[in-house]
Amino acid sequence: ATPTALLVGTGRGAQLGILIKGPEVLESTRAVDTVVLDKTGTVTEGRMTLVQVVTADGQDEAQVLRLAGALEHASEHPIAQAVARAAAERVGDLPTPEDFANVEGLGVQGVVDGHAVLVGRPRLLAEWSQHLPIELERALEAAQAAGRTAVAVGWDGQARAILVVADTVKPTSAQAIAELRALGLTPVLLTGDNEAVARSVAAEVGIEEVIAEVLPADKVDVVKRLQAEGRSVAMVGDGVNDAAALAQADLGLAMGTGTDAAIEAADLTLVRGDLRVAADAIRLSRRTLRTIK
């Protein structure tokens, strides 16, 4: 709905699939030397699939999928959608959770079939004194070493399983990052996900600087910190959790495939969600500025 509220800054921008909020935006691109990129949904497709379920000794896989799937069905997170979809396929109809709550950047919690269930980062489970048994700890490390995101499932005081999901890097991301580098910009990968997963994605697309395990509310502080170091920061993101960082950045770029919150907070929208257009946008505004001068 929001793109209609945006001004199309230049005809050429519109042709390239870039919506520009106002002419003053072009000016902000002049000094930009750093591009902070959100991982999920920006560098990667953000469409995950469940690839593995590892249960703790004595746990039933169907039960794990039923409880975790029911809870995740109530969340819009890409991980949640992957879990809910796979659970519905394998165990059929899922119950409706009670007392559902989204714990931003950590996971979800709620009551399913009378059990108090948690799905999310091991840190979320640890807050409830649910620590991973050794077999799950190993499965988690193996998944992360392979560049995959793994979340833990626990209920009634005990961690019960690890769910491994896989996301894929967009086919255009590596080229986009090479183009941003060619423009003299330093790319930085920013994510709430685990360090090992972040490193693996970064290596795949040619990024060296990685800032991982950042809670949604802290993404804006990362941008502020880089600015305090004297860097002029462009931020590219898609999620509700990227909105504050997009607004704080010297130049905010939202994926048109992302949330309304991100699009509203950004200066520019990349309509098709193709990261290569971020390089086009910076090239276009530099050229436009040169013509104005």
Ligand code: ADP
């Ligand atoms: P990103 O910064 O990559 O977009 P988020 O900040 O949305 O990631 O989430 C960070 C981490 O929190 C995820 O990698 C996952 O481990 C956990 N998490 C968040 N929401 C959920 C959920 N609904 N189900 C399971 N895990 C979740």
Ligand code: MG
């Ligand atoms: Mg995201």
